[in-house]
């Protein structure tokens with residue numbers, strides 16, 4: 001079974017996000033990039049599927065940061081078998097439409113049985129890549145998936161609705177799946193193994209051309225001006241605890 | 257018809273989801289800007305009565321056994337064909353579990369742009385202006401489509417639902433595409449197993465997020481909940497990790513709660529989490545990051561370490 005996992009680096013949301021001087025994008029130069037959290041789950045689900053039924057896992061990404069190798073090495077250390085990157089003149093924050101087209105073109109040549117993407121990314125303003133890749137490849141797509149089981153050339157997936165309700169779907173492979181959570185928490189790769197991959201692994205390089213964009217143009221990017229903001233309490237934990245208790249007492253929420 | 261606004265109505269278990277009304281209301285408000293109609297689309301089986309309870313300008317429904325349960329492949333086929341045939345100006349789809357399977361694929365299959373995670377929509381002199389909430393709720397991006405037509409996927413709760421309630425003339429149309437050779441098969445719905453605690457019925461929730469650090473600290477939250485006479489709920493990463501059962505999850509794919517007190521500890525306030533708790537009567541948030549979006553919906557907040565706060569707060573409540 002040939003499992004492909006498209007991955008993507010995204011700005012680390014823990015960092016302060018600054019808007020650029022045009023006010024139309026983030027200031028990508030000051031950002032730290034991390035692997036999209038949902039891609040971690042896609043990698044895990046792919047490796048679990050391979051462990052269950054055999055096959056190979058290939059991780060692939062569009063190198064928009066110049067740092068994709070490290071994410072690919074980590075994925076290899078977690079159990080992926082092959083890594084590929086699409087290189088070209090891609091700016092940081094390249095739109096989903098462009099990335100999906102590049103990925104679909106590359107994946108088409110890999111004869112995939114299963115394509116597992118993260119269900120969404122924090123920066124996919126023009127939409128989720130998984131469903132786009134599926135449309136390009138003419139394959140069915142199911143997203144918000146929390147379990148993938150493969151047997152006899154078919155996949156059984158569980159998709160989450162709200163309130164904890166799940167829908168079970170089944171499809172003959174190939175198909176594309178947007179992973180919300182792996183059915184087991186993603187494993188860690190030992191640092192020594194990542195280092196070893198960085199030294200020995202071969203990353204296939206595929207040349208790609210920049211695309212025609214998202215089909216929409218950002219006029220203005222800004223931090224949300226919320227209707228309200230919490231009234232902030234300063235002080236030590238003891239002082240904060242006192243304020244909370246006083247407020248709850250005032251509201252009649254203490255059952256004393 | 258090229259100036260119409262299509263709204264994909266979402267329904268589940270024989271009931272229209274709120275997002276259907278939210279988007280319909282917005283579509284009705286926008287439609288006059290382009291001289292078109294707000295047209296709701298209902299796909300399903302036996303859905304005439306649902307179609308009759310949407311307050312659009314008109315409602316089109318496709319009734320087909322293959323659409324009895326949501327099936328992304330079947331829905332995508334129908335939507336793609338309808339959009340190509342009727343060339344609406346704007347297509348509104350919920351950024352919900354169902355809508356997320358459709359909007360981006362429809363963008364590729366129709367060649368129309370998609371603006372996702374939209375929480376504000378306006379017609380500015382005839383130009384559509386759509387604002388997306390991205391980067392975990394930390395950034396808003398206001399965008400305009402490069403051409404005239406566009407798809408938007410809308411966040412739940414972004415627009416008032418009341419404006420989309422009512423009824424309108426309905427028209428049944430046959431499926432514009434055959435649906436008999438689907439590769440994707442819906443098998444069954446799986447209801448959640450009853451949990452130990454029903455968090456939707458609790459007056460007080462001590463809700464913990466990734467800031468809890470590890471499963472060994474959950475007891476600290478439980479002790480506070482016990483002292484307050486409430487229960488412990490959580491954000492998704494906590495239930496994904498298996499530290500609490502799935503039935504304790506608040507948010508988009510968890511439960512919507514409206515307690516008298518929601519104590520959000522170490523929760524960043526991602527849009528998917530806020531969806532489930534912003535209606536709480538009193539929200540107090542504790543998060544070491546003063547910029548965490550949770551503080552935009554909380555009434556009171558503090559930036560101390562939740563692990564330091566938990567034991568002292570439990571003591572203070574007990575005192």
Ligand SMILES: Cc1cc2nc3c(=O)[nH]c(=O)nc-3n(C[C@H](O)[C@H](O)[C@H](O)COP(=O)(O)OP(=O)(O)OC[C@H]3O[C@@H](n4cnc5c(N)ncnc54)[C@H](O)[C@@H]3O)c2cc1C
Nearest residue numbers: 465466467491492507508509510522523524528543544562
């Ligand atoms: C389709 C879909 C459905 C989803 N459904 C849900 C859902 O139902 N519910 C849900 O919650 N999420 C849901 N999510 C996930 C959501 O996007 C976020 O990833 C999630 O809510 C983040 O959880 P968190 O706030 O606990 O973690 P983080 O975003 O990692 O935030 C942890 C916070 O804790 C703070 N912190 C860290 N240490 C401390 C400390 N010692 N003291 C105080 N603060 C500290 C940090 O500053 C940070 O703000 C969904 C996502 C998708 C794509």
Ligand SMILES: Nc1ncnc2c1ncn2[C@@H]1O[C@H](COP(=O)(O)O)[C@@H](O)[C@H]1O
Nearest residue numbers: 034040186187188189190191192194469
């Ligand atoms: N056992 C581990 N092996 C490898 N990486 C880890 C491990 N534990 C945590 N990490 C990663 O290392 C980073 C710091 O983790 P920690 O120091 O455990 O907070 C986190 O982003 C984790 O993803």
